Amino acid sequence: xxxxxxxxxxxxxxxxxxxxxxxxxxxxxxxxxxxxxxxxxxxxxxxxxxxxxxxxxxxxxxxxxxxxxxxxxxxxxxxxxxxxxxxxxxxxxxxxxxxxxxxxxxxxxxxxxxxxxxxxxxxxxxxxxxxxxxxxxxxxxxxxxxxxxxxxxxxxxxxxxxxxxxxxxxxxxxxxxxxxxxxxxxxxxxxxxxxxxxxxxxxxxxxxxxxxxxxxxxxxxxxxxxxxxxxxxxxxxxxxxxxxxxxxxxxxxxxxxxxxxxxxxxxxxxxxxxxxxxxxxxxxxxxxxxxxxxxxxxxxxxxxx
Numbered sequence: 001x002x003x004x005x006x007x008x009x010x011x012x013x014x015x016x017x018x019x020x021x022x023x024x025x026x027x028x029x030x031x032x033x034x035x036x037x038x039x040x041x042x043x044x045x046x047x048x049x050x051x052x053x054x055x056x057x058x059x060x061x062x063x064x065x066x067x068x069x070x071x072x073x074x075x076x077x078x079x080x081x082x083x084x085x086x087x088x089x090x091x092x093x094x095x096x097x098x099x100x101x102x103x104x105x106x107x108x109x110x111x112x113x114x115x116x117x118x119x120x121x122x123x124x125x126x127x128x129x130x131x132x133x134x135x136x137x138x139x140x141x142x143x144x145x146x147x148x149x150x151x152x153x154x155x156x157x158x159x160x161x162x163x164x165x166x167x168x169x170x171x172x173x174x175x176x177x178x179x180x181x182x183x184x185x186x187x188x189x190x191x192x193x194x195x196x197x198x199x200x201x202x203x204x205x206x207x208x209x210x211x212x213x214x215x216x217x218x219x220x221x222x223x224x225x226x227x228x229x230x231x232x233x234x235x236x237x238x239x240x241x242x243x244x245x246x247x248x249x250x251x252x253x254x255x256x257x258x259x260x261x262x263x264x265x266x267x268x269x270x271x272x273x274x275x276x277x278x279x280x281x282x283x284x285x286x287x288x289x290x291x292x293x294x295x296x297x298x299x300x301x302x303x304x305x
Contacts, residue, residue, distance in 0.1 A: 003062040007054045010134050010155060016043065017050040019060070040065045078112055078122040088123050093282050095129060098157040099138075099150055101271075103284035106146040106263055110137050124151060138162050139170070142232070144247075147174070147268025148284040164273050165229070171272040174224040174234060175213075175286070175304075177265035177293055178243040179253040182220045186211040189237045193230050206230045208237055213304070219246075219297040223269075234266065246293060263289050269304075 011019055017032045020041070033050055035041045040063045043054060054060070094101040109119040124135040135151040136158035152158035164170050186209075193206045207227040214221045220243065224234050232251070238244055239251035246265040267290055270283045286294075286301070294301050 001064055003065070005060040005062075007056055007058040007060065009056050009132065011054060012056045012155070013053050014155070015050065016041070016048060016052045016054055016060075019054055035065055039063065078117045078119055080118075080123045080126055084118075085123055085127050088120070089127060089129065092129075093148070093284065098154065099152045099161065100124075100129065100135075101148060101150055101282045104141060104146055104149040104268075106144050106287065109143045110141060110149070120149070120151065139165050140229070140231075141268060142235075142264075142266075144264040145174075145266045145268060146284070146287050146290070148271045148282050149268065150271070160275065161273075164275075168227065169273060172226060172268060173270040174226070175267045175269045175290075175301075176222050176224060176234065176238065176245045177290070177297065177299065178220045178222055178238055178245055179218070180220065180243045181215050181217055182210075182212050182222065182241075182243055184212075189241075191237065191240065193233065193236050195231055204228075204230050206233050206237065208234060213301065214299045216298060219299060221294065221299040221301060265290055265293060 005023070007019075011022075014022075016036070017029065020027055020032055029050070032041070036048060036050055039047050042048070042061045042063070043052060044059050045061065088102070088105075091102040091105065092100055093103055104120070111121050112119040121135055121137060124130055130153065133153050135153070136155065138150055138152050138158050138161040141147065141149050150161060152161055161170075189206070189208045189210065191206055192203050195202050195204070205228065209225040209227065211223045212220055213223055222238070226233055230236075235245055235248055235251045239248070239253075242253075244251050244253040247263045248266075267286060268284060269286075270281065272279070272281045274280065291301070
C-alpha cells in the first residue's frame with residue numbers, strides 16, 4: 001500500500017524526519033531511520049537520509065509504512081464557529097505579512113491537547129488571515145493570562161521569533177494585582193523554582209525585575225519584567241513572597257475574598273523586540289474585569305506608559 005503526500009509551503013525546507021513526526025505522529029526516530037534506509041519512505045521516488053530537507057511540491061511516498069499503531073493519543077481538534085473566529089480576529093493589534101499580534105482573552109489556550117479544546121491555533125487555522133499558510137506558536141501564555149500574544153505566519157518567521165525568545169531578545173512586561181502591600185517598591189527576584197515532569201523533580205533558575213506602580217494596605221499593582229521564561233514563573237514568585245495574584249487558584253493566598261477572585265489578574269501588557277534593525281513595540285489594553293478590580297481596590301493605573 002502506497003500513500004502519497006505533496007509538500008506545501010508551510011513545510012518548505014523542513015527535515016524529512018521532522019515532517020514525518022508533524023504529519024503522522026510521534027514516530028520513534030529509529031523507525032524513521034530504518035524505514036528511510038529500506039526505502040519505505042522516498043522523496044520524489046528516491047531514497048534519502050533523515051537530515052534531507054524537503055521542498056515545496058516534493059512528492060513523499062510511504063510504502064507499507066506501519067505508523068498507525070505508533071501514534072500517541074491525538075489532540076482534540078477544536079472546530080470554531082464563524083462567530084468565535086470573528087471575535088478573535090477583532091482582538092488583533094497588528095497584522096502584517098509575517099505575523100499577527102493580538103490581545104488574547106483570558107480562558108483560552110494557545111494550543112489544543114488531549115484535554116483542552118478551545119485554542120488559538122485551531123481558531124486561526126480557519127481564519128481567512130491564514131488562508132495560504134497556517135499559524136505558528138512562538139511563545140507561551142498561560143490559558144488564564146490575558147494580553148499581548150504573537151502568532152507567526154510562516155516557518156521562517158516562526159524560527160526567527162522563537163530564537164529571539166530563546167536568546168532573551170524579546171522584552172515582556174506584565175501587570176498583576178496582588179494580595180497585600182509589597183514591602184519593596186522595586187527590585188529583582190532571583191531564585192530556584194521547582195517543577196515536576198512525569199514525577200521527575202526539575203530545578204530552574206528564575207529572574208524577574210519588579211516595580212510597584214501603586215499599593216495600599218490590602219493590595220498592590222505590580223509591573224513585572226521576566227528575564228527568564230519558566231513555567232508559571234511570575235505566579236510562583238509572587239506566591240513565594242506571600243503576595244499571590246488575585247484569582248490564582250493554583251498559587252493562592254490564604255486570604256479569602258468574595259466575588260472578585262474568579263479570574264486571574266495577570267495581564268501581558270507590552271512586548272518589544274527588533275527584527276533587521278526595525279523596532280517593534282505592542283501594548284495590549286487592560287480587560288474590563290482587570291480595571292474593575294483596580295477601582296474596587298483603589299489602585300491607580302492611569303499613569304501607565
